[in-house]
Each structure stands twice: as structure tokens, then as C-alpha cells.
Amino acid sequence: MPEQEEALGSWREEMAWLKVDMAQDFLPGMESSAISVLKRAVELDHSSRFQEALVCYQEGIQLLLDVLKAVKDDSKKAHYREKIKGYMDRAEQIKHHVNKLKEEGKYHEQIRIADSSTGFSYESLFKPYIRDGLTEVWVEDPYVRHVHQLYNFLRFCEMLLKSQCNVETIHLLTSQDEESSSQQTSALAELKQSLRSQNICLDIQYSSTIHDREIR
Numbered sequence: 114m115p116e117q118e119e120a121l122g123s124w125r126e127e128m129a130w131l132k133v134d135m136a137q138d139f140l141p142g143m144e145s146s147a148i149s150v151l152k153r154a155v156e157l158d159h160s161s162r163f164q165e166a167l168v169c170y171q172e173g174i175q176l177l178l179d180v181l182k183a184v185k186d187d188s189k190k191a192h193y194r195e196k197i198k199g200y201m202d203r204a205e206q207i208k209h210h211v212n213k214l215k216e217e218g219k220y221h222e223q224i225r226i227a228d229s230s231t232g233f234s235y236e237s238l239f240k241p242y243i244r245d246g247l248t249e250v251w252v253e254d255p256y257v258r259h260v261h262q263l264y265n266f267l268r269f270c271e272m273l274l275k276s277q278c279n280v281e282t283i284h285l286l287t288s289q290d291e292e293s294s295s296q297q298t299s300a301l302a303e304l305k306q307s308l309r310s311q312n313i314c315l316d317i318q319y320s321s322t323i324h325d326r327e328i329r
Contacts, residue, residue, distance in 0.1 A: 146261035147176035
């Protein structure tokens with residue numbers, strides 16, 4: 114419906130500004146997160162684990178794009194644009210290679226998620242399982258605290274909005290960041306307010322005993 118599309122477009126614009134504000138506050142952490150994810154992408158690429166490498170490249174590229182929006186220095190902007198172009202070119206090469214193997218019937222996809230691994234997008238893992246009847250989502254993750262973790266949760270919420278399912282409530286159970294709880298609380302409060310504009314309630318609870326991750 115036109116009204117829903119307009120509201121969704123407005124929410125996406127608000128999310129873009131929220132990302133910029135967060136990026137300016139957490140720029141050093143974003144840079145280190147991008148480097149970590151892209152380093153993993155290169156390792157997977159060299160190991161011929163192309164599908165996993167592609168996911169990491171896409172995740173890292175998005176982080177670099179967010180860094181680019183927050184950086185003020187022109188020389189740094191040029192540096193990041195060059196890096197982004199190189200990673201995007203490699204990601205396109207991998208995508209073309211994988212598609213060619215699929216056409217030839219030679220491709221078998223097996224995604225292995227090892228302990229402490231990073232770079233798997235929510236779209237690739239969860240979007241195939243989202244249905245129209247979905248109204249509530251529970252996320253239990255003790256580590257929605259630092260910048261890249263907050264970004265990942267934000268992207269998970271974006272995925273739910275883009276899928277046009279009927280989610281009304283997102284429950285988040287996480288742990289409190291003892292060192293910078295005000296930044297964590299502020300970022301989650303902004304996200305909660307933004308989701309409210311889309312008629313989605315973000316219910317946030319904190320636990321000092323949570324250890325495992327679960328999405329249901």
C-alpha cells in the first residue's frame with residue numbers, strides 16, 4: 114500500500130540518520146570492526162569458501178560505507194572509497210564465479226559457522242524462515258553492547274521491516290555494558306523510538322546471567 118511504503122521510506126531515512134549519529138560516536142570501533150570482518154572475508158576467500166567470504170565482504174563493505182559517512186577528512190574519504198571499490202569488485206567476482214558453478218551444476222553450498230566466527234548476515238540466515246504470520250520475535254544475546262553488535266541488531270530489525278512481515282513486538286534480552294552503559298542505553302532507546310514509528314514495540318530487558326545466543 115502507498116501509505117505503508119511511504120512510512121517505510123521515512124523509517125529508512127530515519128535509520129540512515131541514526132546510523133550516521135552512531136557512526137560519529139563510535140567511529141574507532143566501527144573501523145576496527147570493519148577490518149576484522151574484512152580480514153575474515155579474505156581468509157575465507159583464500160580457503161575457497163566463497164559463499165561465506167561473500168557474506169563477510171558484504172558485511173565489511175557496509176561497515177566501511179558507514180565509516181565513510183562519518184569521516185570528515187577528505188584524504189581519508191578517498192582512502193576508504195578506494196578500499197570499498199576494491200572489496201566490491203572482489204565480491205562481484207565471487208558472485209559471478211559462484212553463479213557460474215551453479216549453472217554448471219558443480220556448486221554445493223555448505224555454510225559452516227564456527228565458534229566466535231563473524232560476518233554472517235541476518236538475511237542469509239533467517240530471511241528464508243520469515244512468514245506472514247510472524248508477529249513476535251525473541252532475541253537473546255548477551256553481547257548487544259558494543260558498536261558493531263548494536264549495528265548487527267539494528268540490521269536485524271531492518272531485515273524484519275524489509276521483509277514486510279507482520280511483526281508487532283521484538284523482545285531483546287541482553288547484558289548491560291558495565292564500561293559504557295549510557296552509550297548502549299542511548300543507542301537502544303533511539304532504535305526503540307524509531308521502531309515505534311513503524312508500530313513495532315521493542316521490549317528491552319537486561320540480565321547479568323545470560324550466556325547463550327538464541328533467536329526464536
